[in-house]
Amino acid sequence: MSERGGSGPSGSGPPRASTEPLARSPIAPAPPVTVVAGWEVSGRRASADPVVGLTITDCTPLTKVQLRAPAAGGAAAALGVPFGRAARNPAGMLVAGSGPGEWLVIASPGQGRQLTAWLARLAARAQDEPVTAVDLTHGRALIRLTGSRSADVLAKVCGIDLSDDITPDGAAFRSSVAALATDVIRDDLGGQSGAAAQPAQPGAAAQPAQPGAAVQPARRGAAVQPARPGAVAQPGQLGRPGQAGRGRSYLLHCERSSGQYLFDVLLRSGAEFGIEIDGFEPPGI
Amino acid sequence: MRERVGIIDVTPIGKLDLRGADVPRLLNLLYVNKWSKLEIGRVRYGVMCAEDGVVLDDGVTGRLGAEHYLMSTTSSGAATIWEWAENWLQTEHPDWQVHVTPVTTAYASINVAGPRSRDLIERVTEGVDSTNEAFPYMHVRTGRIAGVDDCVLWRIGFTGELSYELHVPAGYGLHVWETLLERGADLGAAPFGVEAQRILRLEKGHLIVGQDTDGLTRAFSAGLDWAIKLDKDDFAGQPELAWQLAGGVGQRLVGLQPADGSVVPEEASQIIDDGRIAGRITSSRMSPALGRSVCLALVDGRFAEPGTVLTVRLPSGRRIEAMVTPQLAHVDPDGGRMRV
Numbered sequence: 001m002s003e004r005g006g007s008g009p010s011g012s013g014p015p016r017a018s019t020e021p022l023a024r025s026p027i028a029p030a031p032p033v034t035v036v037a038g039w040e041v042s043g044r045r046a047s048a049d050p051v052v053g054l055t056i057t058d059c060t061p062l063t064k065v066q067l068r069a070p071a072a073g074g075a076a077a078a079l080g081v082p083f084g085r086a087a088r089n090p091a092g093m094l095v096a097g098s099g100p101g102e103w104l105v106i107a108s109p110g111q112g113r114q115l116t117a118w119l120a121r122l123a124a125r126a127q128d129e130p131v132t133a134v135d136l137t138h139g140r141a142l143i144r145l146t147g148s149r150s151a152d153v154l155a156k157v158c159g160i161d162l163s164d165d166i167t168p169d170g171a172a173f174r175s176s177v178a179a180l181a182t183d184v185i186r187d188d189l190g191g192q193s194g195a196a197a198q199p200a201q202p203g204a205a206a207q208p209a210q211p212g213a214a215v216q217p218a219r220r221g222a223a224v225q226p227a228r229p230g231a232v233a234q235p236g237q238l239g240r241p242g243q244a245g246r247g248r249s250y251l252l253h254c255e256r257s258s259g260q261y262l263f264d265v266l267l268r269s270g271a272e273f274g275i276e277i278d279g280f281e282p283p284g285i
Numbered sequence: 286m287r288e289r290v291g292i293i294d295v296t297p298i299g300k301l302d303l304r305g306a307d308v309p310r311l312l313n314l315l316y317v318n319k320w321s322k323l324e325i326g327r328v329r330y331g332v333m334c335a336e337d338g339v340v341l342d343d344g345v346t347g348r349l350g351a352e353h354y355l356m357s358t359t360s361s362g363a364a365t366i367w368e369w370a371e372n373w374l375q376t377e378h379p380d381w382q383v384h385v386t387p388v389t390t391a392y393a394s395i396n397v398a399g400p401r402s403r404d405l406i407e408r409v410t411e412g413v414d415s416t417n418e419a420f421p422y423m424h425v426r427t428g429r430i431a432g433v434d435d436c437v438l439w440r441i442g443f444t445g446e447l448s449y450e451l452h453v454p455a456g457y458g459l460h461v462w463e464t465l466l467e468r469g470a471d472l473g474a475a476p477f478g479v480e481a482q483r484i485l486r487l488e489k490g491h492l493i494v495g496q497d498t499d500g501l502t503r504a505f506s507a508g509l510d511w512a513i514k515l516d517k518d519d520f521a522g523q524p525e526l527a528w529q530l531a532g533g534v535g536q537r538l539v540g541l542q543p544a545d546g547s548v549v550p551e552e553a554s555q556i557i558d559d560g561r562i563a564g565r566i567t568s569s570r571m572s573p574a575l576g577r578s579v580c581l582a583l584v585d586g587r588f589a590e591p592g593t594v595l596t597v598r599l600p601s602g603r604r605i606e607a608m609v610t611p612q613l614a615h616v617d618p619d620g621g622r623m624r625v
Contacts, residue, residue: 019464021432023456039456060456068384130382132304135435138454139391256390256455 025060026141026259030277037061037109042279054147055278056266059251060259062284063111064104064136067119071101074126079103086172086185094251094285096172096185104172104183104253108283112137141259145266146189146249149273154250156269158184169248178265183253190247286481287446287574289473290399292465293482295450296458299344299363301370302388303354307381312346312354314373314520315366317504318512323348328425328439332512333366334522338503338529341521342366343494345441347425355388355425355437355452359494363389373521392437393458397465398448398485400625405469406438406449409461413438415449422624431464433457442623444482445489445616484570487579490540490613496552497538497567497581503529506583508538508613536564537589539582540610543597546577548605550597556584557596557604563588566597572615579615580607 023039034043039061046055069075071083079095081087081103086096093115094106107115112135123131145153151162157178160167167173169188177184254262267275303311312320316331323329328347335341342365344357358366367387374383397405406415412428413420420426422440430436430453437452453461466474483493492498498507504526505513514520515527529535543550549569556564564584572579588595591611598604612618 019460021457021460023454024459025456066386068386130305130384132384134302134304134384134386134388136386136388136391138456139388 023061023138025058026256027058027060027143027263028260029058030279034279036280037282039109039280042277044277044279046276046278048147048274048276052148054149054153054270054273054275055145056263056270056275057144057146057278057280057284058259058263059142059144059280059284060140060256061109061280061282062137062142063107063109063115064140064142064253065107065112065115065119066098066134066136067103067105067131068101068133069103069123069126069131070129073129073131075122075129075131076101078122078125084172086170086187092283092285094185094187096183098172098174098183098253104185106142106251106285108285139256141254141256141262143252143254143259143263143266144187144249145252145270146247146278147273147275148248149270150248150250153266153270153273153275154184157265158182160184177252177254178262180254180258180262182262183251185251185253186249187251188247188249286399286444286477286485288400289475290397290401290405290469291475291477291481292462292469293396293398293477293479294458294462295394295396296392296455297360297363297389298394299358299360299366300387300389300392300394300452301356301358301367302386302391303346303356303383304352304386305381305383306352307378307383308352308354310378310381311370311374311383312356313517314378315370316346317509317514317520317522317526319514319517320346325350326424326426328423328441330423330441330512332504332507332509333369334504334520334526336521336525338522338525339500340494340498340502340504340507340509341369343492345423345439347437347439349425349427349437361495363387391455392452393455393461395451395453395458395462395465396443396448396482397451398442398444398446400447400622401469401472401474402447402449405465405472405474408468409464410438417625431457431461433461436461442489442620443491444485445491445614445620446485446622447625448623483568484573487568487570487581488572488574488614488616490581490615490618492538492581492613493568497583499583502536502538502583505529505534506536506538534586536583537586538567538613539584539589540613540615541566541580541582541595541597541607542610542615543578543580544594544606544608546575548599549578550580550605550607551600554600555598556582556588557598558585558588563595574616581613582607584609 029042030044032043081095081097083097096104098104116133119133160175171186174183309321315333325348328345330345332343333341342362346356370385409431413426426438439450442448550566554566567581569580593609
């Protein structure tokens, strides 16, 4: 057994490691590099309008936990988010129905143990159901693509209809993105009051909500107006400043080892729209 | 590494997180050996076969909790085995309570191997008693490594030495790697690569699925008799393996040493009997530990007896003699170096 930061038991042993653990994303941070919540991240700030301008952010430091439970059981009911949808709970966590009987829960950095503990309590309430939670924070990469032209970027590498009537704010789906199995969550910024743009109250994420109040079914993203029934977006017009594209944002979740590839592809795809890298800032969700 | 301590990045090893009350049933179905009595804190080597009895994959699986296991697969087999497990669960046993999650990329994996590996592990871990009594060979522990929580340590020995396989949350991989080198400097800690690992495992006689086996190699041919439990209720490949045993094993994987120890037959060199092909060299290297060449070979069963002298035809056409060894291991056949 060792004592970090000290010397050997006799005081004469080899030097102890003095550095604090530093977590690294699979995506190389664009300079300047800084450390946030124990993660090495880019300290770059985009110059574009935070709601309209097109930005890409490596959000890998966010806590990511996969929950599996019967699709129609008690745990599913407590979560309150069906397959294909995403919503926030009162603690600010994003719960996405990423597959039949499968959810992805995203929270601010360093919340893995609290999150799995909350999910364990949820599992305990769902007696006789096989419910499991696996912390995948380090196993997956998470990228946020934001801006009125974000759908145009995504449309270049993803075959899903990204128009508002098919995949509105709060939509969640798993599809091929740049030939990569990716969970996509449309998580629009709520204008200047959106959770991703405005830090949550201190400590809010550290106090998970009670299972019975797991989520708020209502959508976030007040800046996004519901699409006109039957409206179909035209190519190249998936999002326009001042229209439905305002505050549009997507989270893309893939295997860690493919994170750099996906980031690079999106960066190249967004070049014609003036995409900028925006460094990660907590709480980030 | 045989004298001090080396570290190798083995992150590509496939890893599956298995949870649920029926995990032992799944393991019994996938592997040829038995898993019902694996205790918490233990790891076991296992071999999987396809339904035709051909060796599909191998690796170790450890039991981390009452209903929580971590399975390792070959690097190339990671995706295949995930799909293989899901296929059985979804089509044949949807009633089983098992959740399989691929976590290959969730952990950075580092093998710390060599006689001084325990000294290094003691320096960097917290919450793990690494003495031989508290943490014996083929056991698993969880704890903090280099200040990083939620790490998994397996005491296993692919290289044939005292060694620990560390699985740390992937984002901390570089931090742990650098800490191991820094804290092990006075122990002679140094990185080693895949080629060195391949030599070490060949000296130890550990087979590699896909190199020492091929698309026709059934489990008995791979010398896995000790692991195959035909008395289990069922497992993938069981009927074919029972048929193989009844009808004659056919080819056998053997250890082989050329009479002239300075000659290293190229892999895939033919083994000749009276002008006919009777087998092939599957692995061959010069052994630094023995100062001679060592091989593994798949040969007709009639030539598998220890002491049998075989003829190997080199790519140049030259023919050399080589003798079948008593076991696959060329170095430390009793495994004493791994159990200290």
